[in-house]
Amino acid sequence: MxxxxxxxxxxxxxxxxxxxxxxxxxxxxxxxxxxxxxxxxxxxxxxxxxxxxxxxxxxxxxxxxxxxxxxxxxxxxxxxxxxxxxxxxxxxxxxxxxxxxxxxxxxxxxxxxxxxxxxxxxxxxxxxxxxxxxxxxxxxxxxxxxxxxxxxxxxxxxxxxxxxxxxxxxxxxxxxxxxxxxxxxxxxxxxxxxxxxxxxxxxxxxxxxxxxVQVPGPGWLPASYTAKRKAEFGATPAVPTIGTPAGRSNAERRPMAKDVHVNEAIRTPQFWLLWVVLCLNVTAGIGVLGQASPMIQEMFPGGVSAQAAAGFVGLLSLANMAGRFVWSSASDIIGRRRTYMVYFALGALLYASVPSAGRMENATLFVAFYCVIMSMYGGGFATIPAYLRDQFGEMHVGAIHGRLLTAWSLAGVAGPVLVNYIREYQINHGVAKGDAYSATMYLMAGLLVVGFVANWLVQSVHATHHYNPERGPMRV
Amino acid sequence: MSERDETFELRPRIIAWLVVGIPLAWGVAQVTIKSAALFQ
Missing domain, CATH: 1.20.1250.20 (MFS general substrate transporter like domains)
Incomplete structure (x- = not known):
């Protein structure tokens, strides 16, 4: 071979x-x-x-x-x-x-x-x-x-x-x-x-x-899922509908009833709303994640050592990682849209509350707020592929996910620049270092409110976008 | 499926999870130790 x-x-x-x-x-x-x-x-x-x-x-x-x-x-x-x-x-x-x-x-x-x-x-x-x-x-x-x-x-x-x-x-x-x-x-x-x-x-x-790595064989479905799927798609071709005959590419297999071609997906409002959802969720998290160590030291001067601040960064990493699994798994139960509602609503509330925790000099509350925020930042990354699968089916979910990740690229550059610029601007205008983060927190809360609206606007993809092998890959 | 077959099926799964689980557990332990400084 x-x-x-x-x-x-x-x-x-x-x-x-x-x-x-x-x-x-x-x-x-x-x-x-x-x-x-x-x-x-x-x-x-x-x-x-x-x-x-x-x-x-x-x-x-x-x-x-x-x-x-x-x-x-x-x-x-x-x-x-x-x-x-x-x-x-x-x-x-x-x-x-x-x-x-x-x-x-x-x-x-x-x-x-x-x-x-x-x-x-x-x-x-x-x-x-x-x-x-x-x-x-x-x-x-x-x-x-x-x-x-x-x-x-x-x-x-x-x-x-x-x-x-x-x-x-x-x-x-x-x-x-x-x-x-x-x-x-x-x-x-x-x-x-x-x-x-x-x-x-x-x-x-x-x-x-x-x-x-292995891919499922032709027509494979988990036994427990077959009955549910039959109920979901009713009279569509009998199960299996997602089979991939050996040697045939993914694009050649018979599609699910809700599959959307990647070229068609990017023409839907749902794709761009989810793009905004991911971009804002990442922007809000990534900028602050990069500044976690100096931020906690400057917001609690004399109260948090450099070593403890490094511990804080480590704790955020753990929360980020755990959130990816916990929130994403929870989305299977409560639904993808509702999960993002929680990310944005709770995230905005916590970001808006962080300056108060700083003023109260309550480091424990500050750390707890940030751990939850970072868990939802990680959760946002992990839940998006399943959200895409719900909207566009499994046929091109990898390709659609790939296109959506441009939101991450933009946020990865814009997030830190935004946070650094606001902080520098505040300090240059006489704001104390410890207070310079407040404006950033309120801005992040604002971004998450916009994300909440974008997610709220996401509805199921209209059937005219669904892939039909007889009409070809594109809607006509 | 016989008991022997079940053992045969289980072993590759356990090995696969150990291959990725051990480095991950090591990394998590490192970060957890580092995080402890926050509470001292």
């Missing part, structure tokens, strides 16, 4: 009776790896003293220059998910996950070369462009696969995978620190060496996912 053949969609169709609970670990292997991106900031300070080693010298890179590495990666995450989402549906998850592993692992190696010869463009190209493409492919491929395996619990399934993305930072951060400590010497800060080891380790770990 050739390597290319092994990666084909037709070679990863599960045999009858396959245990679907063996698929989430394959998805987690990918997401735990690419989630390292959230921990990239641990390299920031060492990267500012590549030449000086013990302290930065004038020729060393500035923090602002280094900050762009993560931003480029997030932009390319969105662009690659947008561009390759449709290909992924055709090629299957194994090929997409292999491409992701190659890009993500290879990106580390190119970045290591850039650090070694001190060429920032190579680091941008390696970790930013190549790594970012790996992030985009790796993010959507497992999610789309799990949705097909768990049509009865899509929220729980996608929450499980996307929880891995949150958990990836928890592995990536201490791993990077340990590797840099191991490799640092009088002539090196150890970043290039750490990049090489991480590139190889992550590639190997992602290959576990490549080898073990």
């Amino acid at each position: 050739s390597a290319a053949g092994f990666l084909d969609r037709s070679r990863c169709i599960a045999p009858p009776g396959y245990d679907r609970w063996r698929v989430p670990p394959a998805a987690l292997a990918i997401h735990l790896s690419i989630g390292q991106a959230y921990a990239f900031s641990v390299f920031n300070l060492p990267l500012t003293k590549i030449l000086g080693v013990t302290a930065p010298v004038p020729e060393d890179w500035k923090l602002t220059t280094i900050g762009w590495i993560f931003s480029v990666a997030i932009v390319f995450l969105g662009l690659s998910a947008f561009t390759f989402g449709r290909w992924l549906e055709e090629a299957g998850p194994r090929k997409a996950m292999f491409a992701s592993a190659s890009c993500f692992g290879g990106g580390f190696l190119v970045a290591a070369l850039g650090v070694q010869i001190h060429q920032i463009w190579l680091v941008y190209l390696g970790y930013g462009v190549l790594g970012g493409i790996g992030l985009g492919l790796g993010y959507i491929a497992p999610v789309s696969t799990l949705i097909k395996w768990f049509p009865d619990r899509p929220g729980m399934a996608t929450g499980l995978a996307i929880m891995g993305f949150g958990g990836g930072a928890m592995i990536g951060s201490p791993l990077a620190v340990a590797l840099m400590d191991f490799f640092k010497s009088s002539t090196s800060v150890g970043v290039a060496e750490a990049f090489v080891v991480m590139g190889i380790l992550y590639f190997a770990f992602m290959m576990f996912g490549v080898f073990t």
